[in-house]
Amino acid sequence: MLTFGKNLIKSGIRNLSSRWPAYSRLILAGDSAEWVLDWEIRELREIARQLGIRTVSRYWNHSATPQAIFMAGQFFLAGDNWLNTPHRIGFSLFHGLPKTGDKTFDAVFAGLWRNHEHLSRIQVSHSEMREAVLQTGIDPSKVHLIPIGVNLSFFHYRNAELRQQERARLGIPEGAFVVGSFQKDGNGWGEGLEPKLIKGPDVFIQTLEVLKPSIPELFVVLTGPARGYVKKGLERLGIPYKHLYLKTYPEVGRLFPALDLYLVTSRQEGGPKAVLESMASGVPLVTTRVGQAMDLVRHGQNGWMTAVEDVNSLAQWAQHVHQNQGMALEGVLQNGRATAEANAYPAQLPLWRNFMKGFVEWED
Secondary structure, three states, rough: OHHHHHHHHHHHHHHHOOOOOOOEEEEEEEEOOOOHHHHHHHHHHHHHHHHHEEEEEEEHHHOOOOOEEEEEEEEEOOHHHHHOOOEEEEEEEEOOOOOOHHHHHHHHHHHHHHHHHHHOOOEEEEEHHHHHOOOOOOOOEEEEEOOOOOOOOOOOOOHHHHHHHHHHHHOOOOEEEEEEEEOOOOOOOOOEEEEEHHHHHHHHHHHHHHOOOOOEEEEEEEEOOOOOHHHHHHHHHOOOOOOOOOOOOOHHOHHHHOOEEEEEEOOOOOOHHHHHHHHHHHEEHHHHHHHHHHOOOOOOOEEEEEOOOOOHHHHEEEEEEEEOHHHHHHHHHHHHHHHHHEEHHHHHHHHHHHHEEEEEOOOO
């Protein structure tokens, strides 16, 4: 009965789409997790609307005529089933550099090497990934560097009143020096006691261990699933924390005003989104040189950036933020806000217009 129902839906989709001109619709396919990638698809739908491009959901991939499909993620490349689609294929490839010890990422790039002629567009979020993708021999015109943007309606530049308000809401002591970490950094979807080392949870804990003697008032705010490794580390160090489980992505915007510092300790990233989110919120950012941070962060001007795994430098710049709070950092924070505004989704409209030309057929 279930198979019959699916076949009926497919038949209906084919009938309804039979009069569509070829490549006139953009099929948008998220990952159905209702988190970052699905929200990126929502933003892309709005960008397409502003460009005048008609969009439909992933269920229309059974269209009777070939269309353009954009997928949030690259893992389909590890198999070959997608080669049978009649559609033009575009997708985002944010993280997962080859030859870094992850077999899944290596399989993705192997698929890209073999089949890049069958792909129409790739969105990469930073220059390191662009160079890795170009090494596969793909036509450079298919590869577009478009950073993971930020929705400024979710992230407001904080002031003292907003900081106090959000700390009171979260029950954070007024005198605490609050460090934020909003990500998934444990393997699997359970407690997350096994660290996902690519995200650097071990480096995060090591950095806080260095900081604790000089900043005894440390307090950590966590979000995201599978944070068990970090929580165990904080408990071992005696550092108080609050782990918040958010229902929807925009809720994270309410957490940034409560922070004194956002700390990125990853070994590899596509974004992270927190780079622009913290800048948009007026929160000091200290990050390793990963993902789009390496393109967007200007050390000492709009944030602070260190080499990957450099615990001492991460701690040094975190201490710098601690010792220079208030107006001493205002210039850096204002520059950060300007960086966020320059990379907000509306500002990316010209980049997406170039991406869509020759991928979707529409009257621009």
